[in-house]
Amino acid sequence: MGRLDGKSALITGAGAGIGAAIAKLFCAEGAAVTLVDMDEAALNVTRLAIQQSVSDARIQLFVADIGNSDAAQAAVKLAILNHGYLDTLINNAAMRNNSALADATPAEWQTMLSVNLMGAAHYCKAALPALRLCVDNRRQPSIVNVSSCYAVTGRKGMGLYDATKAALLALTRTLAHEEAPHGIRANAVCPGSTLTDFHTKKAQATGKAIEQLKTERQNTSLLARWADPKEIAYPVLWLASDEASFITGTTLMVDGGLHVM
Numbered sequence: 362m363g364r365l366d367g368k369s370a371l372i373t374g375a376g377a378g379i380g381a382a383i384a385k386l387f388c389a390e391g392a393a394v395t396l397v398d399m400d401e402a403a404l405n406v407t408r409l410a411i412q413q414s415v416s417d418a419r420i421q422l423f424v425a426d427i428g429n430s431d432a433a434q435a436a437v438k439l440a441i442l443n444h445g446y447l448d449t450l451i452n453n454a455a456m457r458n459n460s461a462l463a464d465a466t467p468a469e470w471q472t473m474l475s476v477n478l479m480g481a482a483h484y485c486k487a488a489l490p491a492l493r494l495c496v497d498n499r500r501q502p503s504i505v506n507v508s509s510c511y512a513v514t515g516r517k518g519m520g521l522y523d524a525t526k527a528a529l530l531a532l533t534r535t536l537a538h539e540e541a542p543h544g545i546r547a548n549a550v551c552p553g554s555t556l557t558d559f560h561t562k563k564a565q566a567t568g569k570a571i572e573q574l575k576t577e578r579q580n581t582s583l584l585a586r587w588a589d590p591k592e593i594a595y596p597v598l599w600l601a602s603d604e605a606s607f608i609t610g611t612t613l614m615v616d617g618g619l620h621v622m
Contacts, residue, residue: 363391364602367500369444371395371436373427373484374454376403378557379507382590383451383597384420385411390598392449393419395440399426419444427454428475433483441491448495449601450488452481452529453507455522457559462520470521477525478532481506485536489545496544503546505600506533507593510553510616526551530612537610546609548600553616554578556587582617 370387374380376398384396388411398404401424411418421443425432440447456476460469485504492502511519512526529549536547556575564574579585596615599605614620 363389364598364604365449366391368392368449368601369395369440369447370449370451370601371397371440371447371484371488372451372453373397373480374507375407376400377407378559379552379555379590379593380451380453381407381410382594383453385414386591386594386598387601388415388418388420390602393421393444395421395423395436395443395447397423397425397427397436398454399424427480428483430479430483430487433480433487436484437487437491446495446498446500447488447491448500448502450484450492450504451507451597451601452484452504454480455507455526457519458521459518460521461518465521473521473525477522478528481529481532485532489540489543492540492545493543501546501603501606502544503548503601503605504533504536504540505597506530506547506549507597508533508549508551508612510551510614510619512551513612513614514616514620533612534610541609546600546605548605548608548611548613550593550596550600551612551614551616551620552588552593553614553619554581554587555590555593557590582619583622584617586617588615588617 370392375384375396404422408420423436495502506529508529509526511523533547533549578587
């Protein structure tokens with residue numbers, strides 16, 4: 362018996378990194394998944410990797426701009442069409458920006474907000490009617506939003522990203538209040554430094570060895586290392602599972618202790 366047997370999950374930003382790790386773990390634990398990303402090639406890589414390790418995985422792909430509200434509605438409809446229902450939503454998709462706050466343009470702000478905050482809001486709105494129906498069928502629906510440790514810990518150079526991730530925590534708390542009467546739980550996970558494809562490809566593009574890259578986050582957690590994407594996926598799995606049935610409105614720091622440094 363898998364920890365997510367009988368679950369149907371929609372996961373955004375599933376083409377690589379944390380999203381792909383969540384998708385693989387969810388399938389291994391018995392969930393049917395609908396994977397959303399704007400990069401079709403990356404989604405296909407994720408699907409192939411899952412199928413190689415989980416032979417009976419039930420996977421549906423949907424290529425879309427996460428900031429598109431119509432696409433969010435279509436993705437939810439596809440999940441229900443292929444898997445019969447939707448009881449789990451994982452808002453993981455995000456983009457980055459390195460502009461200082463003093464230099465950021467309105468267009469940069471709008472682009473960041475459209476994906477990191479409004480994207481999650483669109484998928485919540487699209488999914489909520491389906492999630493509410495699950496309660497009548499004795500299922501325990503939940504939403505897990507993937508924020509960031511820097512939503513609560515300051516730094517320089519990523520102000521737009523961090524502001525949208527902080528807003529996502531407020532969105533999660535409000536969702537928990539509004540949807541509790543409907544039987545829906547809403548929680549957030551705040552990852553710390555995680556060694557994803559984004560970081561390794563960026564390092565390789567500049568000629569930096571991966572082994573050197575692995576030594577560069579010793580001061581961003583008490584554990585003095587990067588997290589593996591799987592180490593973020595497991596807390597997401599737990600919050601999405603019925604094991605966390607009495608937990609809602611919670612922000613779970615998965616940052617190796619950075620928030621207490």
